[in-house]
Amino acid sequence: MKQSEDQPVIYLDHAATSWPKPPGVWEAMQHAMREESANPGRGSHRMAINAGRVLMRTRMELSRLFGIADPQDIAYMPNTTAALNQAIKGLLQPGDHAIATMIEHNSVRRPLEYMRRTFGIDVDYIQVDETGHLNLDELSGLCRSQTKLIICNHSSNLLGSILPIADIAELAKSCGAALLVDAAQSAGVMDIDVGKLGIDLLAFPGHKGLLGPQGTGGLYIHPALDPVPLIHGGTGSQSEETDQPSVRPDRYEAGTPNTVGLAGLGEGVRYVRGEGAAAIGEREWQLTQLMMEQLSALDGLRLLGPRLGEPRTGIVSFTLESMEPSEIAFRLDRDYGIAVRAGFHCTPLAHRIVNTTASGALRCSVGHDTTKTEVEALVRAVREIARCTLR
Template identity: 65%
Template sequence: MDSIIYLDHAATSWPKPPGVLEAMQITMEQSAANPGRGSHTMAVKASRVLFETRLQLSKLFHIRNANDIAFTPHTTMALNMAIKGLLKEGDHVVATMVEHNSVRRPLEYLKRTLGITVDYVKVNDKGELNLKDVEMALKQPTSLVVCNHSSNLLGSILPVEEIGRLAHHHGAVLLVDAAQSAGILDIDVERMNIDLLAFPGHKGLLGPQGTGGLYIAPHMDLDPLLHGGTGSQSEEKEQPSVRPDRYEAGTPNTAGIAGLRAGVEKVIELTPKWIYTHEWNLTQRLLEGLEPITGISLLGPDKGMPRTGIVSFVVDNHDSSEIAFRLDREFGIAVRAGLHCTPLAHYAVHTEQSGAVRASVGVNTTEVEVDSLIRAMERIM
């Protein structure tokens, strides 16, 4: 393909580590049978792929029992599993104004169908949360607190551990959307008071699309979202009680999960600390380069503050989609424009009409690529 400067890692990381494709190809060639559905050699090999991937994810997220991880096709499925599997008629939920539609839409659906109530805690114009506002929202009996670990628009990082402490103090469960943090920020589910962790395989974990998962704490029991074949307790008419089978009906994406294992192994090798520092340094360089350009307004935390590898901005008198189109066609730079499936965050920072241009860096992003975006915006303006 033609040369491209890829700055859309918040959507999907690219390129993948070489081991990802290799692992997927080997799986397709040698163990492309149904895991857990047979005792022949290929089926056993396929089961081993899933088991080893769970082990690597457990190591990364500090999870004691690998069977507490259920594989899903993406974070959206994981969030739906958690939200719809937990909430009952009349429950109260506390969420935030930086939630993705993968959280907001299931909640709004349950408002309509189950009569749940939801409080969306406000954030300031940097995407920062005041814990006193969370505590205020928890004054009424609450079943679930759900929060984005890092905003996919602003790059701001929420204090998950403290939010979880408040949630548990008030008898609520904490669900964390780690779409922008898994593989980039250190996640320790027990230390951070996380009961449910939804994560993608195709972003910071460097795996292929069509992979992801949901960590379900051992004390939690969710109503399964899907019902069907699991290869276990087949004589029973209900979903099996054993994990992870209870939450994994149907044939899994074994080749994709093999690729995910390779991606996670790369993350563990590099360490989230190194990845975060690398991406943070690049975002600071981008902020410093864009800030002096007349007509550009930067979103998210100020320079020098913690943030993930996202820099979003608004351009005066220009539609965000126009800027993204020109960056692609004139400069070969791939970014994202629009509302980024998070209208609540745009309402919070008053960009719901304009949308924003979002550049997001990754493990392989270089200073040269960041500088290319800065020069391109100078020319556009």
């Protein structure tokens, strides 16, 4: 079977970037580009003010989605990586200790390792089992008076497993550390209320579950915390001062923002709030269960992460004994028009846990509009590919 370029794609790479977006997203971006993309915060003419209103409206939508009392505690960032860097490098100082899990993305591990090498920050990584669950007692045992920051993902980008944020937050509180949550795989598909869960810093992407465009995202910073800004420059405010303004969000938003992208993100969040993040997550979970049930019948196929019936986000990763993940991904794309991701998913320590360090894994991730038919088409295609290799 050969897929031509103009045949529709079955898109199962939502964990990297969601696609397609609800029409309101690109309509809002087009409107912003045509009518409202003067420079927000730099000028008082109507287009500049309208651009500022775009930013404010999206901030309001985000604050309602995440239960954030003051929208100004959300700083826009170009992606989750930038948000995590701002939190980690802005808070940790020489002598501090940080704890992260073994299943963190490189956007946590690399800044932490940089801080360890450059400033002598002490870092511990907590072991997680094969299904992605961690031992809270082990975490508790690592906490000490110098522990300033505990960092964990809400859901693993390889395993789809979900960490118990409220329990980790309680532990962080008891040892006087701030909790930074990487919501790259949970924002838009799980209910997140920063107050109820006890989250001090929430790094989130705009382009995944929130259905906005690439180049958008943000960091929620609890009002009691004051990380040092990583980017210094113009904000259109307190221009006479040589330091960054103390007022939020300007403190963390130097430079011209992505007004057009944020207009789209606002519509994406509005769509998610309309559907309900948990309802989207439930639909995605049902699809993962169907996928896992059918894939598990194939010889030599090993599913990673939580077992069938257990909670997970819309990620199903697996390996096939007879073929490398990259080869399967190539054939799925070339012969069936199915978009998935093969490789290491920027999380090398997680691969150690599930023994896939040599080969990586194939990751199929469903989204808000994925259908049962598409999941069944994937399983059929994988079955055919697997059968070919056995001949």
